[in-house]
Amino acid sequence: MASLLRRVMKALGMLPTTRGPLVHAIPVFSFGPRRGSREVLIAYRENGWLRAVVDTVADAVATPQWRAYKRVSFEGVKHYDKRWTSGVRDVRRKALEEATQDGELVELPEHEVLRVLESPHPEYPGRELRKLLQVHLDLVGETFMWLRLGQDGRPVGWEPVPPHCVHMTPQPGRPHFALSYGQFSGYVPASSMLWPKHLDPENPLGRGVGRGTSLGDELDTMEAIGKATKSTFERGGLPHVIVGLDSKDEDFERDEAATNLEKRFKQEFGGPENAGKVWFTPGGVTMAEVAINYRELQADELGKSLRSYVRHVFNVPPELLGDTTSSNRSTSEAAKYHLAEYAVAPRLEFLRDWFQHRLVPLIDADVILDYEDPRPQEFERVFRAMTTPIMESFTFNEVREFAGYEALPELEGKRPAPLPGQGGGGNNAASASANATPEPPRDRTGEEGRV
Structure with missing residues (x-):
């Protein structure tokens, strides 16, 4: 009935008449680069390799314990040595040890600063929140800590806010953050938010920039290879045969005939039990075979190269991700030391500087913060x-x-x-x-x- 109605409408000139052979085009999917913070966080959730690499670093950064030292006053005077907060960790630790032995500093095993770092949230452990901070910093280059204030106005914890939920940062004359997170949508005073970030060389006053945002093309290519591989095994990738129908009759319904022919083919040849079965079709059918050499695509080699590149970006040795192709006992032992020396320690120094600069003055300005050495013994x-x-x-x-x-x-x-x-x-x-x-x-x- 539908076919008869279309013929009548075409005869009356109400529908355009198509002429010529039926053409099937192979679609080319476009994967745009991920440049936004939300997209790269989604890639961390969906890309197993990216998550394995980032978690290797973030877990190691969140594990070391933090230490707090406080100055001791002699006759009402508190001595201060700039080496105690030096950016060179060996110089700082030596100065802290000497000052502790001389009695100028005292190490505090229990302090408000340490409690905030170890238990910043009533529902989540401190280690998971510190790991989340590092994941945001590595992927997006910035993290937002919405401070939870006590009755005395001092911080007692924080709420982690995803970077893409912060829509506006403080500007001259507007000292507040505009964010939409969970059930909250509004403004937060700048004094209630800590904003550790990696400065963007192009715009240091703007948003932070992380290593993950520079991997947009690589992550998209890895995703495309994965989807292409899946499609190859599910549907065979590109079609091996293109079937076309044509007829000299002007009333020939090409679309309907192609649809019916496809349904008949799937019905008669679906499943392995119908393999090699002879198929009889009406005249006017043409077939063109498409031969594809998948070796020329080099998808396997390209995928390995991209995974190695992502691993190099985050300073992770291959042995820590199970790649023992060219490893021995010495390289396996040295991999843990290299991770701590070149990946974990610089990130801990970054967090220590930000905590000492912004968090500690809000709780106790006399406290000097440090962390345990993450480097293992070889x-x-x-x-x-x-x-x-x-x-x-x-x-x-x-x-x-x-x-x-x-x-x-x-x-x-x-x-x-x-x-x-x-x-x-x-x-x-x-x-x-x-x-x-x-x-x-x-x-x-x-x-x-x-x-």
Whole structure:
């Protein structure tokens, strides 16, 4: 009935008449680059490789514990050393250790600043929120901490706000943030929001810029390869055969005939049991075979190159992601140290600077913030320290600390005896041997690391 109605309408000139052969075009899908913050966060949620790389760094950044030091006043005067807040972590830690031993600083195991960092939210653990901050910083380049204030006006925690939910940042004459997050839509005073960000070289006063926003083309290409592979296995990719119908009859309904022919083909040849079945069709059918060489696309090699590029952007060694193609025991042990040295430590320094600059003054301006060293002890270093004979130039406790063990009170100040031949000859050697500090007895209880 529908076909008869269309014929009548065409005969009356109410519908345009199409002439010529039926043409099937192969669609080309366009994947635009992701440049927005929301898109790159969605890619983190959907792209397994990107999430594995980013989580490797974010988990390591969120794990180390934070430490708080406070100045001690002598006769009402509090000494301050600029090395205590130095950006060079080795200089800062040495100065903090010396000041703590001299009594100028005292380490506070419990303080409001540490409680805010360890438990900033009533529903989520602090480690997960610190990890979320790092994910925002790595992907988007900025993160927003909506401070939760106590009765005295000091921060007691924060609410993480996704960067794409903040629509306006403070401007001259407008000291507030405009955001729409959850059920809230309005303005937040600038004093109630912390905005750590990586400065954009093109516009330092604007929004932050992260490593993930520079991977738009690479992430889109990886997504396109994944979808193309899926389509290849589901539908065979590009069609191997193009079927066309044509007739010299002007009343021939090409669209309807093609649809009916497609339905008949799927009905008769669907499923593996119909493979190789002979198909009889009416005249006017033409077939064109399309041969595609998938090896020329090099999708596998391109995918590996893109994954390696994404991993390099975030400073993650391949061994930490399960790639042991060209690895051995030494490179596997060094991978953890390289991650802490070149990926984790710089990010912790960034967070420490921002917390010291913006968060600490809101709670206690006298507090000096620091974090535990994330670098692990290398196996080769510990092994050599425990198996190499100790020279008299070092004490037993110095060697133990170098190997990563705690100093023992009974070994304080004690050194090993000189090695044979180091004390000179004759009476000098005998005198040195007699005056040498006797080697402490070895512990037979099985404690690992006791000298």
